[in-house]
Amino acid sequence: MFHKDIWIDFIHDLQNRICAALEASDGKAKFVEDLWERPEGGGGKTRVISNGAVFEKGGVNTSVVYGTVTDTMRRQLNIDGHTWFACGLSMVLHPVNPMVPTTHANWRYFELYDADGNVCDRWFGGGADLTPYYLDEADARHFHNTLKLAQDSFHTDIYPVLKKECDAYFNNAHRGFEMRGIGGVFYDHVKPGGPVHKELPHVQLSLDELFAFQQANGNCFTEAYIPIIEKNKNMAYTPEQKYWQEIRRGRYVEFNLIHDRGTIFGLKTNGRTESILMSLPPTVRFDYNYQPEAGSPEAALLDACMHPKEWA
Template sequence: MSQPDNPLYKTETASYRERWIGFIHGLQDRICAALEDLDGQALFRTDEWEREHGGGGKTRVLSGGRVFEKGGVNSSVVWGKVTDTMRTQLKIDGKNWFACGLSLVIHPVNPYVPTTHGNWRYFELYDDSGNVSDRWMGGGADLTPYYLFREDARHFHRSFKDAMDAFDTGWYPKYKQWCDEYFANKHRGNEMRGIGGVFYDHLRPADSADADRLFSFQQANGNAFLPAYLPIVEKRAVMPYGERELEWQEIRRGRYVEFNLIHDRGTLFGLKTNGRTESILMSLPPRARWEYDYQPEEGSPEAVLLDACQHPKDWVK
């Protein structure tokens, strides 16, 4: 897309977008550095790419680590024309669009360490004159353990509750419920892929002051990720495990794959907007398993985890 058609250069929110882009790139750097430091072996490979239809991004992928089997921390700054497919399937309208965000997925080696996902994004729509016709924030983070430790669940949820309570004490329970409902495999009776966290979308600012407030809200949530996740990793990565735990990890990873390919809006948006396939599918685990009608033994640790995925709980209490 030529520069005159690039929304970065022609709307009144340019400075706001530049601030957001700066935050996303800084957050990506901090998260990658912290994960490399904890792993102590693997390093992120950085792949900078350009999108044919406008924009580009930085894909950072880690694999074969001591602690992390596979991890991706991706940033993107992309734009383009609203297509008929986007209008029909994504329910958005306008002439052009802009999106910038960070998305991460971390798959650990040890089955006692949970997988985690996080995403923080900003989106704008433009009318025929190049003016902003709509804009919103979205994001959240969730935890997908293979074995349930209630103190870990409490710590993760409490971290994001504390970040949100500074803005509105009603937001955490609302966005916690939204997360429980969103990150669920509808085709498996609304079985959650993990134990949730927070999820929110289409947070539209009422005015410029509210836009700054939502920016700060996003910063607080993005900055809460490392303190929410790393202490859990440090505690569980040293626990011994065997083939039983690995098999269960692969079965639950299969559920993760199902959700991402069937239900996840971010995956669908990327594929429907001619996104970079390698970056979009970075979220998939390196190993997964599907066993016909598998049911864990009643009363087993695996059954306890499955029950938590089938029946959302108030982890903070």
């Protein structure tokens, strides 16, 4: 029977497994762990890797936090209740080589309690997405098909809907709905006994089934991403290609600071700022009205970000 302690154990084990796989792929840098406590309740394990052979900067973080529902949370996050609990894993990896995509993933669980300590609401959320700087269609298909396979065992209707949700969410609407990458899957506020998505009223999972769904999504991450690293990490690149990587990293920064719900939730609940902003890349460019040359590989990547494709 699912309990939040089971979720906490899974998230910490997943953090260990992902960090070990990433260190093995990098071959040089190791994660540095920073344990922190939140004065209002709980804390976390921030693990950062930097200046590696593969990763210029990255983090694989877990947090277990709780507290009293504040007026700010009621207004900004549209939740009500007396107290709350949240636990999840969030990661962002920014490679050195522009031929290796940036990636992000997050899996989380939230409980809301009444004044007597009874659970009055609970939900899961998560997803993973890929942000390449140069489009490799084989890599895109591999990443998406791995996510699809993990979700197909629960229902084959799930992946297409959550893929579309990801395209819509990881999107810089202020730039004419320009995606920050080529997507993946995204889902939020998935409640036991309710639909996995509003477009899937026929796909309803129990609490234990949702936990298994989260496990499947988290466990497939290394299979989705590590082969892409290994394929591309030793490719040669030019200063001009590094320049383009930093231009696209600017789009990543814009999304995370303007639109990302996780960033907003962390800041609104007095989360640890250093851990929340770990997702930002180390170097970026914000050139005025930068446009890639027509017909170039850079233009092809931008076109894929402006016009979502079906990769699986």
